[in-house]
Amino acid sequence: MTLPIKYWHAPFDVVGLKDQIDRLFDGFPGLLGDRDPGIMEGIWSPAIDIYDSKDSLLIRADVPGMAKDDIDVTVHNNVLTVRGEKKKETETKGKCFIRQERFSGSFNRSVSLPSDVDASKVSAAYKDGVLEIVLPKREEAKPKQIKIDIK
Amino acid sequence: MLQQPQKQKEQAAVVIPPVNIHETDREVTLEAEMAGVLKDDISIELKNDELVISAHRREPEIPKEYRVVHRERYPVEYHRAFVLGAEASKETISADYKNGILTVRIPKSEETKPRKIAIS
Numbered sequence: 001m002t003l004p005i006k007y008w009h010a011p012f013d014v015v016g017l018k019d020q021i022d023r024l025f026d027g028f029p030g031l032l033g034d035r036d037p038g039i040m041e042g043i044w045s046p047a048i049d050i051y052d053s054k055d056s057l058l059i060r061a062d063v064p065g066m067a068k069d070d071i072d073v074t075v076h077n078n079v080l081t082v083r084g085e086k087k088k089e090t091e092t093k094g095k096c097f098i099r100q101e102r103f104s105g106s107f108n109r110s111v112s113l114p115s116d117v118d119a120s121k122v123s124a125a126y127k128d129g130v131l132e133i134v135l136p137k138r139e140e141a142k143p144k145q146i147k148i149d150i151k
Numbered sequence: 152m153l154q155q156p157q158k159q160k161e162q163a164a165v166v167i168p169p170v171n172i173h174e175t176d177r178e179v180t181l182e183a184e185m186a187g188v189l190k191d192d193i194s195i196e197l198k199n200d201e202l203v204i205s206a207h208r209r210e211p212e213i214p215k216e217y218r219v220v221h222r223e224r225y226p227v228e229y230h231r232a233f234v235l236g237a238e239a240s241k242e243t244i245s246a247d248y249k250n251g252i253l254t255v256r257i258p259k260s261e262e263t264k265p266r267k268i269a270i271s
């Protein structure tokens with residue numbers, strides 16, 4: 001006997017709802033619009049995505065408003081660290097601040113890497129406020145197809 | 152007649168971008184932080200006295216050989232509105248997007264700039 005295939009429709013988007021609740025809290029200070037620099041200062045760190053393939057690892061981080069040279073990417077003991085400083089603008093004569101909501105100060109974020117990453121071949125690019133880091137894997141660590149003769 | 156079920160749109164969270172605004176004698180500069188947006192997906196509109204900036208941050212393109220291990224960056228709808236004062240020269244507003252920052256320059260109109268008056 002075959003069962004007819006039925007699609008089940010959730011009464012509402014359960015997964016989406018969970019995402020939205022998670023994001024609500026992630027973005028909480030932003031949603032308020034008026035960030036309180038007092039409590040936000042010093043605790044900002046960039047949001048990151050990590051993707052994996054058999055040849056390399058790809059990491060993207062949101063670090064808007066940086067100069068390329070002010071971002072520091074290091075790999076040490078299998079830990080990738082992205083560090084930087086968002087420079088604080090200073091009020092000068094003839095230029096006054098009306099609002100200052102953007103984070104300024106130093107930040108860092110570290111990610112443990114799998115042991116097969118080749119630290120000497122890491123490359124990074126910065127575009128539209130997004131830092132993209134490619135971490136190639138070592139040749140010998142790549143999965144190999146081994147042919148086994150069955151006798 | 153049968154109605155086609157509405158395709159569920161990808162729901163992007165609405166985020167109010169943090170801004171820095173500073174002012175000089177000549178202009179007001181507004182910098183909004185919106186990382187990872189394409190220039191073409193940014194819109195700046197002027198409705199009467201209201202300057203509305205909005206942008207759509209797309210679902211990131213992931214090269215197909217990769218699989219997602221960890222995610223924190225999502226599609227976002229950036230939206231924020233500002234009311235301009237009478238001194239804003241609306242015709243000459245300019246904007247650019249660089250390194251994830253949208254900068255909008257709102258010059259002040261000639262007649263409101265402080266003028267030095269010579270004493271005869």
